[in-house]
Amino acid sequence: MSDSTLPKDHHPDAEFLLPPVGARGTFSRTITQSDITLYAGITGDFAPHHVDAEFGRRTRFGSTIAHGLFTAGLVDGALAALFPQGSLSMRRELRFTAPVRPGDTITATAEVAGVDATDRVVTLTTTCTNQRGEAVVTGIATERMMASPAEIPTRRP
Amino acid sequence: MPENLKSVDSFAIGDRAEAVNLVTDAHLALYAGLTGGADRLGADGEAARAAGLAGRAVPGMLLAGYAAAALTALVAPGAVTIGHDFAFPTPARPGDTIRSVCHVESIDRERRVVTVRMRCTTQRGDLVLDGIALEKFPRPQAEGGPPGEPPAGMEAP
Numbered sequence: 199m200s201d202s203t204l205p206k207d208h209h210p211d212a213e214f215l216l217p218p219v220g221a222r223g224t225f226s227r228t229i230t231q232s233d234i235t236l237y238a239g240i241t242g243d244f245a246p247h248h249v250d251a252e253f254g255r256r257t258r259f260g261s262t263i264a265h266g267l268f269t270a271g272l273v274d275g276a277l278a279a280l281f282p283q284g285s286l287s288m289r290r291e292l293r294f295t296a297p298v299r300p301g302d303t304i305t306a307t308a309e310v311a312g313v314d315a316t317d318r319v320v321t322l323t324t325t326c327t328n329q330r331g332e333a334v335v336t337g338i339a340t341e342r343m344m345a346s347p348a349e350i351p352t353r354r355p
Numbered sequence: 356m357p358e359n360l361k362s363v364d365s366f367a368i369g370d371r372a373e374a375v376n377l378v379t380d381a382h383l384a385l386y387a388g389l390t391g392g393a394d395r396l397g398a399d400g401e402a403a404r405a406a407g408l409a410g411r412a413v414p415g416m417l418l419a420g421y422a423a424a425a426l427t428a429l430v431a432p433g434a435v436t437i438g439h440d441f442a443f444p445t446p447a448r449p450g451d452t453i454r455s456v457c458h459v460e461s462i463d464r465e466r467r468v469v470t471v472r473m474r475c476t477t478q479r480g481d482l483v484l485d486g487i488a489l490e491k492f493p494r495p496q497a498e499g500g501p502p503g504e505p506p507a508g509m510e511a512p
Contacts, residue, residue, distance in 0.1 A: 200391060225391040233389055240382050240389075240417075242374055242424035245431045266436050267423050268389065271416045275391025284393050286446055287415030293438040306391075337438075 200225040200279035216318060216343060222309040223280025225272055229264050231300040237268040264298040270335045272306035273324045277341065280308055285341035288319065292337040296328070303329040308339060318343045361433035363467040363492040371458035374425035378413050378451045386417050413451070415443035418484045422455035422473045426488050429457050429471060434490040437468070441486035451477040460487065467492045 202223040231251070238244045246253040247263060254262035270292050277285060298304060305327050312321040319342055326335040376382075386392065392414055419441055426436075447453060453475050460472040468491050475484035 227391065236385060237389055237420065240385055241420035242376060243420065243427050245427045247432075265420070265423065267416065267419050267439070270439075271386070271390040271392065271414075271420070273390075274393070274414055274416055278391060278393035281393075284412065286412060287443045289443065290415065290419070290439070290441045292440075294436055 199227075200275055202279045204280065216313050216315055217280065217310050217320065219310050219313060221280060222307060223276040223278075224305055224307045225275030225279055226303060226305040227272070227275075228303045229269070229298055229300060231262060234262060234264050234268065234300065237265055241265075241267075259297050259299060261299045264300075264302075266292070266294040266335065269298045269304060269326050270294075270324075270337065272304055272326055273308055273335075273337070273339060276306040276308040276324070277322070277339070280310075281341070281343060284344050285320070286344070287339070288342055289340040290337060291339075292335060294335055296332050296334045298328065298334050302334075304334065311338075359432070361430060361492065362495055363462065363464055363469060365433070366430075366459050366462055366469050368459055368462065370429065371456060372425045372429035373457075374421060374428070374455045376421040376424070376453045376455070378417075378447060378449050378453060380449055382417065383413065383449060386414065386420075390414075390416070392416075413447040413449060413483075415441065415484065418443070418447060418453060418455075418475050419473075419486070421453050422457065422475050422484060422486075423488075425455045425457040426471060426473060426490075429459070430469065430488075430490045433492055434469070435493070437489040437491050439473075439486055439488050441473075441484060443484055445481045445483055447475075447477055447481070447483040451479075451483075453477060453483065455484075457488070467494070 203221050235249050238249050307325045308322045311323050322339045324337045324339050328334050455475045457471050457473045461470040471488045473486050476482055
């Protein structure tokens with residue numbers, strides 16, 4: 199499920215307002231082997247520790263693990279909760295700090311750290327945490343906020 | 356179990372791998388479902404009509420996933436991805452053909468870390484992703500260790 203700290207009922211035009219520093223969006227879901235295999239299918243990354251249960255059992259993790267970039271992609275879910283008007287990614291910095299196994303429940307959080315009102319660029323700290331409270335991915339996202347639907351994505355970030 | 360586990364000594368500056376992916380509507384819808392990310396223009400017909408079909412954004416992190424297939428071909432099995440730093444200079448569009456190239460940019464043999472440059476371009480020649488992956492390799496297996504065991508820590512992106 200997703201959530202954000204911004205007010206839920208506001209004038210439709212308000213969704214194009216820039217967010218305040220400290221605004222936070224979250225997105226949580228349980229990761230399954232089906233998800234991991236589907237991500238492998240979309241991207242073409244079928245490394246065995248992601249999709250081969252027999253191989254995964256023999257690694258130190260004892261199972262398959264999710265692609266780091268799949269887990270990091272859950273930040274897009276937190277951003278969607280925070281920015282209904284949509285945004286264009288300009289930059290993502292990521293550190294992978296712990297593995298994600300099938301059955302883990304991951305909460306992705308994106309919190310506004312800085313806003314450039316002239317260029318409509320928002321910088322956010324991002325974290326993905328598992329059900330044990332361990333950070334599995336940390337990073338920084340830089341997003342260009344859209345000013346109107348027609349602008350997506352014709353304006354260069 | 357694979358006998359071809361890579362180590363930091365397996366690489367030379369300039370070693371490279373490539374992948375080609377087509378950005379399909381199916382990929383965009385499935386990726387939005389997997390990550391909770393916004394496929395707003397895809398889901399909202401009015402917004403899509405207002406923006407034009409060319410106005411549908413491709414998430415930068417999906418491009419990173421495409422590029423990771425080439426990264427896996429280059430560094431797996433054996434590598435653990437520590438992290439990434441991605442820039443997305445120009446947005447990609449649905450229907451684009453994405454060509455990903457990953458090449459070894461630097462090698463820190465003491466720390467056993469290989470830096471891989473990752474770039475994605477479209478059929479128009481636009482640069483849509485420019486970044487790096489930091490790949491860590493474990494210590495060489497001690498003599499007499501179990502043959503074919505996967506190394507401690509296995510995570511290609």
